[in-house]
Amino acid sequence: MFVTSDRRGQPSVPLIRQAAQLRLQAAQLLGYKTNSEFAHEICMAGNPANVHDFESKLLDRLAIAGDREIAELSELKRQDPDDSTGDGKVYAWDVQFYLNRLKQTRYNVDESAIRPYLPTVHVIDQILRFYEHLLHVHVKKVQIPVWHESVDAYEVSDDEFGFLGHIYIDAYPRANKENHPCTMPLRSGFLCADGESRESPAAILITNVSKGSDTQPSLMSHNDLRVVLHELGHVFHVICLRSSYAMxxxxxxxxxxxxxxxxxxxxxxWQPEILKRFSKHHVTGQPLPDDLSQAIIAARNVGVPIDGLRRMYQSAFDQAIHNASENVESVDVAQLYSDLRKQIGRLDTGDLVLPAVGIFHHMMSGYDSRFYVYMWGMVFSADMFAQRFAKEGIDNPDTGRDYRREILQPGPTRDAAESLRRFLGREPSDAAFFAALNV
Known part of the structure; x- marks a missing residue:
């Protein structure tokens, strides 16, 4: 299954190489040496050298945690009576299987036992209530035109500005629907020409949570919960941002x-009181039991180092083809991607060179030269939570108000570095990120 999935990418391999060459030509027409130099200029990083320094420092420490986790998976495989080799060699297709087994054997995490406590309708409602409290807004379900009967629409307002905008939640799969969870900004907010009235923003949350059946409602996994919380964060960023201009x-x-x-x-x-609040067994109505909640929290970092290394090798590939100043059409991108996946990502495919680069869709969806943003953002996100919410209380209304006013509301109307400094009360730090990984 792993190999078959990777081989889907074969037709796209030449397109990625061609796209990288066209981006290089476009950047050089504008006077830049590379596409990365062009792309980084309007980012926090500023230039490719800063991205390289950030990733080098991060990789040195992340590799320690990643190698430690691979060693744990190797030992599980060595003990597996169903593995005929007995050598404990971990291949790329082994990783998810043994990560799941690690969760089950060491932490007693059973997703099938968790799902009944996370009915989709209840969870989404509770997440909306969470954002109401955190951001000091009011969310009300409304009956307005939508593109499918399963889509729900909501009106968002607050006590300061009144009506803020609309959000749409498109939660369930259907034919020809986008299958990647994401946020789609539908309309930007801006000050109208009269200088007083505003055009209100709107945004869509897209997920594909299981529909359920006649005998059982739609249920979420814990990861589904995390994804919905994350994506609704983007949605409310659209709604709370206050700018005079749509751009x-x-x-x-x-x-x-x-x-x-x-x-x-x-x-x-990962907060026990929040898991209690978000959960409700679809039959008994009881919240998630303490033992399941504690198991989920204890297993929080399982797979995080390996996933971090995945993002690092993908970013290394991105920089390799987009920070080149000469012809990149001759580069064997499939081989390069495969080598980096093995060297940095610790994901070995043996003698197989698979065209997995062809399903690295970020290279064709606006992340070219900038795939590093995920790890860059994780460092700042850990710092924001540790410095303010962990210290002042995760339900502290004043901290939530500061977060809205200093991070969400200004948006791109001022530099993100300045917004961070104002919210943190100091320069940002990577200490919280590494502390969470225990490296």
């Missing part, structure tokens, strides 16, 4: 900061 919308925020606010909000799914 200063969510997608105009420095690309290497746009993920950080929503990444920060993922921290709430």
């Amino acid at each position: 200063f919308s969510l997608m105009s925020i420095e690309f290497d900061f746009i993920e950080a606010p929503s990444q920060m909000l993922e921290n709430w799914v």
Whole structure:
């Protein structure tokens, strides 16, 4: 299954190489040496050298945690009676299987036992209530035209500005629907020509949570909960952003900061009191039991180092083809991607060179030269949570108000670095990120 999935990418391999060459030509026409030099200029990083320094420092420490986790998976495989080799060699297709087994054997995390406590309708409602409290807004379900009967629409307002905008939640899969969870800004907010009235923003949350059946409602996994919390963070960023001009919308925020606010909000799914609040057994109505809640929290970092290394090798590939100043059409991108996946990502495919680069869709969806933003954002998100919410209380209304006013509301109308400094009360630090990984 792993190999078959990777081989889907074969037709796209030449397109990625061609796209990288066209981006290089476009950047050089504008007077830049490389596409990365062009792309980084309007990011927090500023230039490719700063991205390289950030990633080098990060990789040195992340590799320690990643190698430690691979060693744990190797031992599990060595003990597996169903593995005929007995050598404990971990291949790329082994990783997810043994990560799940690690969760089950060491932490007693059973997703099938967790799902009944996370009915989708209840969870989404509770997440909306969470954002109401955190951001000092009011969310009301409304009956307005939508594109499918399963889509829900909501009106958002507050006591200061009144009506803020609309959000749409498109939660369930259907034919020909986008299958990647994401946020779609539908309309930007801006000050109208009369200088007084405003055009209100709107945004869509897209997920594909299981529909359920006649005998059982739609249920979420804990990861689904995390994803919905994250993506609704982007949605409310669209709604809370106050700009005079439509061009200063969510997608105009420095690309290497746009993920950080929503990444920060993922921290709430690891808080026992929040898990209690968000959960409700679809039959008994009881919240998630303490033993399951504690198991989920204890297993929080399982797979995080390996996933971090995945993002690092993908970013290394991105920089390799987009920070080149000469012809890149001759580069064997499939081989390069495969080598980096093995060397940095610790994901070995043996003698197989798979065209997995062809399903690295970020290279064709606006993340070229900027895939580093995920790890960059994780460092800032950990710092924001540790410095303010962990110290002042995860339900502290004053901290939530500061977060809205200093991070969400200004959006791209001021530099993200300045917004961070104002919210943190100091220069940002990577200490909280490394502390969470225990490296």
